[in-house]
Amino acid sequence: MQREYILHVPKQLPPGPRPLVIALHGALQPASTMQRYLDLDAIADREGFIVAYPKGLNLLWNDGRSSIAGFIPLLYKRDDAQFVLSVLDTLEAEGRVDASRAYLMGFSNGGFLTAFMACRHAERFAAFATMMMTVPVGYAESCKPARPVPILMMNGTYDPIVPMFGRPTPGARLMSADESAALFARIDGCGAPQIATKPHTRITRWGDCKDGASVAYYEIAGGHQPPAQSVDAVDALASVLLGPRRSGLDAPEEIWSFFKQYGGAPAGVEIAGASPPPLPASPVTAFAPTGAPAGMTVTATPVSSAAPAALQPLAREPDYAEAWRTALGPSQTSTPAPVPVPLPLPSPLRRTASAQP
Numbered sequence: 001m002q003r004e005y006i007l008h009v010p011k012q013l014p015p016g017p018r019p020l021v022i023a024l025h026g027a028l029q030p031a032s033t034m035q036r037y038l039d040l041d042a043i044a045d046r047e048g049f050i051v052a053y054p055k056g057l058n059l060l061w062n063d064g065r066s067s068i069a070g071f072i073p074l075l076y077k078r079d080d081a082q083f084v085l086s087v088l089d090t091l092e093a094e095g096r097v098d099a100s101r102a103y104l105m106g107f108s109n110g111g112f113l114t115a116f117m118a119c120r121h122a123e124r125f126a127a128f129a130t131m132m133m134t135v136p137v138g139y140a141e142s143c144k145p146a147r148p149v150p151i152l153m154m155n156g157t158y159d160p161i162v163p164m165f166g167r168p169t170p171g172a173r174l175m176s177a178d179e180s181a182a183l184f185a186r187i188d189g190c191g192a193p194q195i196a197t198k199p200h201t202r203i204t205r206w207g208d209c210k211d212g213a214s215v216a217y218y219e220i221a222g223g224h225q226p227p228a229q230s231v232d233a234v235d236a237l238a239s240v241l242l243g244p245r246r247s248g249l250d251a252p253e254e255i256w257s258f259f260k261q262y263g264g265a266p267a268g269v270e271i272a273g274a275s276p277p278p279l280p281a282s283p284v285t286a287f288a289p290t291g292a293p294a295g296m297t298v299t300a301t302p303v304s305s306a307a308p309a310a311l312q313p314l315a316r317e318p319d320y321a322e323a324w325r326t327a328l329g330p331s332q333t334s335t336p337a338p339v340p341v342p343l344p345l346p347s348p349l350r351r352t353a354s355a356q357p
Contacts, residue, residue, distance in 0.1 A: 003083050006031050006053040009096070010045045017098035019049035020091060021259065022084060024061065024110025026132075027069040031055045034107065038226070040252040047256065050097055052087050056080065061109045064116030065136060065171030069109040073170070081117050085124060101263040105129040105255055107226065108162065118151060118184075119143035126263030127151065129255040131226045132162050135180040136172030148188040148213035152258045153181050154220060154227075154251060158243040161224040181206075181217035188213045199248030200227070216258060218249075226251035 021044070025034035031053040035041065044051045060069040062080045067073055084104070091097040104125045106114035111133030118128045122145035129152040135143070155164045155177035164177040175183065181204065185193070191208030200222065206215040220227055223243015225235065228250055235245040 001078075003057075003086075004055045005087050006035060006055070007091075008035070008041045008044060008051040008053070010048060010050075013048060017092075017095060019047075019101035019103070019260075019263070020052065020088065020097035020099075021049060021103045021105060021256070022052045022054065022087060024054060024084070024104070024106035024113055025056065025059070026108030026110055027061070027071075028059045029107070030059060034110075038107075038252050039228070040256075043252055043256050047260070049101075050091070052091065054084055054087055056109070061113045063109055063112035064119075065112065065169065067169070067171035070112065070169040070171060080113060081120065084113070084117065085121065088124065098263075099124075101126055103127050103129070103259040103263075105131070106133070107131045108133060108224065115139070115180075118149045119145055122146050122149050127259045127261070129258065130154070131251060132156060132159055132224050133180075134162060134164065134166055134174045134177050135183060137166075137175055138172060139175075140183060143183070143187065145187065148210040149184055150188075150213045150215075150258070150262050151184050152216040152218070152255055153177065153184075154218040154254075156220050156222040156224060156243055158222060159224045160241075160243055164219070177217065177219065181215055185209070185215045188215060190215055200246040201249050212262075214261075218254070220246055220249070222246040229253075 021040065023034060023038065023040060025031050029037075035051075035053050040051055057078065057080075060072065062068050062074065062078050063070070064081075088097070088099065088102055092099045092102075102125050104114050104117060105128065106112070108131070111130035112135075114128055114130050115133060115135050117125070119139060119142070127150040131154045133153070134155065155162070157164060162174070166174045166176040166179070168174070185206040188206070188209040190206035190210075190213070193204045193206045196203045196205065200220060202219045204217040204219070209215065222245060223239055225238065225242050225245035227246040227248070228235070229247065231245050231247045239245060
């Protein structure tokens with residue numbers, strides 16, 4: 001099977017392997033749209049790391065539940081986790097990236113696959129980040145990573161697609177966002193959480209974890225959209241279906257600030273005037289690249305014709321008798337600022353303060 005990914009390499013990098021961020025798009029979202037939507041490339045250009053945007057088959061990921069993207073029955077087995085690992089293996093074999101400074105992040109459907117890989121392949125990435133995802137209930141027993149997992153999680157209070165209080169989906173019933181973050185804090189053996197705030201955001205951080213790991217949970221007064229430094233009319237239009245996109249906090253900036261604490265990634269480099277590293281001619285173990293130039297779509301062709309091992313879901317079969325979660329207590333968050341579109345009802349997980357005029 002032929003699989004593709006978009007590769008962004010800053011135009012001029014110092015010689016030698018660089019950090020890598022693999023970013024997984026959401027359901028029915030082209031990788032190129034994810035690339036423009038996040039504006040992660042600008043941070044990569046400034047900080048000197050490479051970004052890969054793998055493409056899901058039919059714009060969907062087999063994300064560890066017993067369905068594709070949580071709503072399409074799993075008609076044939078496809079191992080998207082192995083595809084993501086093959087992208088990492090390919091770039092490492094080419095001499096472009098330092099595998100000890102590889103990071104994985106994902107949005108929505110891509111966030112579910114990111115969490116699955118944090119449970120199954122924690123040793124391959126220095127840190128993980130998810131946006132608008134809550135983990136299946138079965139992960140409470142089946143998520144057993146090989147090492148403590150540094151992870152940052154973001155969820156929206158007004159998210160109608162992946163509600164922060166959890167919900168049933170085909171293939172798995174989902175925990176709340178609070179429970180999802182607390183699960184990884186327990187897995188990592190973390191200490192007591194600390195609370196902080198940023199614009200439209202309440203942040204819970206668990207430190208004092210095993211092996212220097214940490215967990216950060218961003219509860220954003222927004223919808224099924226990652227926050228950005230600024231928003232425009234397109235974001236307002238999308239908010240009719242997805243809930244508001246908040247400004248003042250930039251998701252990729254927060255994620256990269258978290259990532260570069262792990263794996264020894266440099267805190268920014270001067271790349272002007274340097275030459276890009278040459279590519280070795282040796283073959284790679286998982287995929288043979290076609291030689292497309294940096295920044296263009298790269299078509300990856302398997303070297304071996306053997307079918308990859310099937311992706312087995314971590315989650316147990318869902319129990320639809322208990323579909324909705326109980327509200328977990330009063331909110332300490334501030335009231336979200338008004339937006340130019342109607343808001344859905346807020347999550348019962350958090351009871352916000354009285355609205356300001």
